[in-house]
Amino acid sequence: MAPALNLIGAGHVGRVLGRLFARHGCFDIQQVLTRSAPSAQEAVAFVGAGDAVDGYAQLLPAAVHLLAVGDDQIAPACEALAQAVPLRGSIVFHCSGALASDRLQAARDAGALVASVHPIRSFADPAAVAAQFTGTFCGVEGDAAALAVLTPALQAIGAQPVPIDASAKTVYHAAAVFASNYLVTVLDAALRAYQAAGIPEEVARRMAQPLAAESMANVFRLGAAAALSGPVARGDFATVARQQQAVGEWDAATGALYQALVPPTAELARRKAGK
Structure with a gap:
């Protein structure tokens, strides 16, 4: 079976990645958490998989956690995640283009592997992006063991992962x-x-x-x-x-x-x- 993935924050980027990961069998989308129950349910409908939850306390352990939240919410969301579920041995990654994986220090302190994956394209129309994702470059950096799992998953959905220097992320x-x-x-x-x-x-x-x-x-x-x-x-x-x-x-x-x-x-x- 595919590893379980919890999607935290499901704006355009999160929804597209969730749909593609589910469609290609890379990950089993387990739960979707957003700022409100209605938006989580909308995200689940778009992704085509997963269960909507109302808060961090409802999250179940998962092999992978995707933080598809705004840049200013990455660290707080990571801290809330680390307090809610055991993370040792799991992977936590975010999708920011401006911030490096070191913003996930709370997850790393909890024993998780961390990374960042930044798809380089506009997500104004999520449905169109999901349908035409093949060839999309993704800047990736983070723990080697995390990238060993994420890189083949990205390649499976048609992405072209490109390793970047985390110290030069900005x-x-x-x-x-x-x-x-x-x-x-x-x-x-x-x-x-x-x-x-x-x-x-x-x-x-x-x-x-x-x-x-x-x-x-x-x-x-x-x-x-x-x-x-x-x-x-x-x-x-x-x-x-x-x-x-x-x-x-x-x-x-x-x-x-x-x-x-x-x-x-x-x-x-x-x-x-x-x-």
């Missing part, structure tokens, strides 16, 4: 912010700059799209250094200085952003020249 999470959130911020600056030159927003988006799309495609195909083009890559710092001054006069905040991007771009150009 920097690892920032990588996603650079690749997603800050990329949007930089593109917004481009669109606003086009509009400052009198170009309508809709036209500006169409103008920027091929530049952005080709640049991203080149980064993923060739690497960032090889993909770099433009005045910094050419060493044309006179143009860079003129642009920086003009952008700063137009909009101080965007000018500061431009200025901040020059040194790392110049370093990228030096890497390109050194190849």
Whole structure:
């Protein structure tokens, strides 16, 4: 029989993992605990397995405990779990991208193995994610014995586990912010700059799209250094200085952003020249 798993916190990530683990027979979803009985029952319906419970006192021992709660609730939930059920020899893991498995110290003190598993994708539509999970990268770190159990389970549901350095977990999470959130911020600056030159927003988006799309495609195909083009890559710092001054006069905040991007771009150009 598959090892029993208790799901604590069943938002989008917890529900998706619970459904996939149950569907692929990786774990036997035993109990589901959330902030309220109705939400636990909804989660059980989505997962298709498990029994909804009202509190930690109702939890039964399990081989695996998944803490799919918010970052600020990981440590308190772990402490409550450690007080409620015996954990010696079990596995406790969370799904935070920003926090490492050391936030599960209460479980480790109780004799559990601990780990973190961070699926790298948006979970806005849980049903769609569950149906298209294959190929999803998951950053994993923690006790080797815990990962020896979790890694094959993740592979069974179609994930691609990638070991990460727990001491750099926050920097690892920032990588996603650079690749997603800050990329949007930089593109917004481009669109606003086009509009400052009198170009309508809709036209500006169409103008920027091929530049952005080709640049991203080149980064993923060739690497960032090889993909770099433009005045910094050419060493044309006179143009860079003129642009920086003009952008700063137009909009101080965007000018500061431009200025901040020059040194790392110049370093990228030096890497390109050194190849």
